[in-house]
Amino acid sequence: MPGWRVSAAVLVCATLLLSHGPIKAWADNSASTEEQEAASSPVKNADWDPVTKLLAWIQQNEGQVDLEVGAVTEWGLRGTKAMRDMKKYQVAVKLKKYMAVPLGEWNKSSEENALTLLNKRFRNPEWDQVMGTYWESLPQRGSIITKETFPPTKLGLLQDPSMAAFVRVHQDFTRNVLRGAKPHVVKDVRGLLGRDISLEDFKYWTALVASYAFTFPDEDDPEKQVRVMLPLMDLINHGNAGEANLKLFRDDKGDYIAYATRDVSKGEELRHSYNGGCERNDHSLFHYGFVQDLAAPKLAAQDLPDGNLYDESSHSEADYEAGGSLVSEEELQRLSAILAAFPSTEAEDDRLLRGGSWFDKLLGRKPLTDDVERLFVQYRALRKKALRVTIDKLRANLAASKAEL
Structure with a gap:
């Protein structure tokens, strides 16, 4: 899930002094009165930040933590990183089943x-x-x-x-x-x-x-x-196909484990795939509240011929490649019409994200005031970028097809 903004990394060490009693005794409902009181007592280390308390709490309760939590981008997005070089199949997080929060179907x-x-x-x-x-x-x-x-x-x-x-x-x-x-x-x-x-x-x-x-x-x-709901595991950010390096599963004891799917270097961000739809920014924004500027931009799901915010389209970017089923003048006109209908251009959105210019101020365009506004403008700019890149690809493939005739 999308992380928060933080100013510095939060680390966990095996030598942390733990003060919060184990929850397993409480969960089993077989503990002494003293143990149950310890389990429900507040964490004494009040000066610890919430994530450091969480990491210590998991380890205290028979869990396993082999990662660090902190900023993973230059603008402060919070996520998880490898504390040391990790081998394929190495466990990054393990939660006992009684630490999970079951919901419904x-x-x-x-x-x-x-x-x-x-x-x-x-x-x-x-x-x-x-x-x-x-x-x-x-x-x-x-x-x-x-x-x-x-x-x-x-x-x-x-x-x-x-x-x-x-x-x-x-x-x-x-x-x-x-x-x-x-x-x-x-x-x-x-x-x-x-x-x-x-x-x-x-x-x-x-x-x-x-x-x-x-x-x-x-x-x-x-x-x-x-x-x-899974403590700590919900701080792991999404990774697209080829980028994700963690996989989550439940073992035969009912415990939850996140393990490396390949060798991971120390300091590398740890990510798992939420779902394939997150590679399209309308899906990721609508369902999870984040967007991505991919090296190879993907159209918003709803900009594909049969796409929407809930289901994956039967089409993909491959359909816009040479010989693809969507390489047609009709599709070029359809995408061009979507792009032309926006009230601002991609360049204007990018300028607004950088703080605007004197010309924007002259036209009365207000600067962005908070993270929500920045996220929304970033979304529309990236949507236009994906449309522009796809339109350019379509034009080139149509021209190549005509040249072959």
């Missing part, structure tokens, strides 16, 4: 899974306290940018009416679930949770579940896929 809405999580937190305060170190490590309110939390007033910056419409639909659904207007999901949120919850808090937890939970086969029914 994978095809349930994020709102339903958020209610499952909140119900457990509110109805089981001892467990909630034990998991406090994990909750503190998650992005806090106001810092997670996903479709559930996109500011409605800024959606116009996307220059993407289709995505903006889908965002509004999702946000309306979240609001209606909380109000009880979706009885097939829940009739009475207050009755389910035993307390009231604000819309902002519900949106926050829904956003976390939507973009920070993983899908695994159910332990009791391997044919069923379930959603689960």
Whole structure:
């Protein structure tokens, strides 16, 4: 999942002094009173930052950590890196199964899974306290940018009416679930949770579940896929095909493991693939809140002939290569029309991202004020870049085809 911005790397060492009692005893419900009290006591090292506490907490609870968390880009994106040279199949993270946060079936809405999580937190305060170190490590309110939390007033910056419409639909659904207007999901949120919850808090937890939970086969029914939240593993960033160097799986004991799929050098970022759709920026922005400037730009999914924000298209960039099924004048005109319809150019967007110019100020174009605005403008600029590159490729392949005749 997309990381936060940090100013310096956070390291973990095996010699950290641990002060937070083990949660396994609590989870087994067979511990002495003293052990249970230790398990639910707050971390004494209050001067540690949340991630350092999390790393120590995992190791204390029979987990394994062989990575560091910190900035992985020059602009401060948070992620994970190899602490030392790693061999193929070496374990980077191992979590005991009782440290995971089980939710519901994978095809349930994020709102339903958020209610499952909140119900457990509110109805089981001892467990909630034990998991406090994990909750503190998650992005806090106001810092997670996903479709559930996109500011409605800024959606116009996307220059993407289709995505903006889908965002509004999702946000309306979240609001209606909380109000009880979706009885097939829940009739009475207050009755389910035993307390009231604000819309902002519900949106926050829904956003976390939507973009920070993983899908695994159910332990009791391997044919069923379930959603689960995994401490620390949700700080590992996405890697595209050929870039990902970690794979996540659940072993026969029910523990969760992230291991290297190839040799990894010390300091190299560790990444796993969220899904193939993340290589297209409308997918990655809509579902996870990030975009990528790839060396070989890929069209937004919805700019492909049969693409959309939910399903992978039957087409790919290979269809625009010489002899491909999309090498046609009709497709050239279709893509050119999409690009021409934008109210700003790629160059204007790039200039705005750099802070604008005197000419922009003369025309009354306001500078970008926060990370959301920058993300939205970056998205539309990259979408235009992919269109431009694909159009140029189409023109060249059409010209080559005509020359051969």
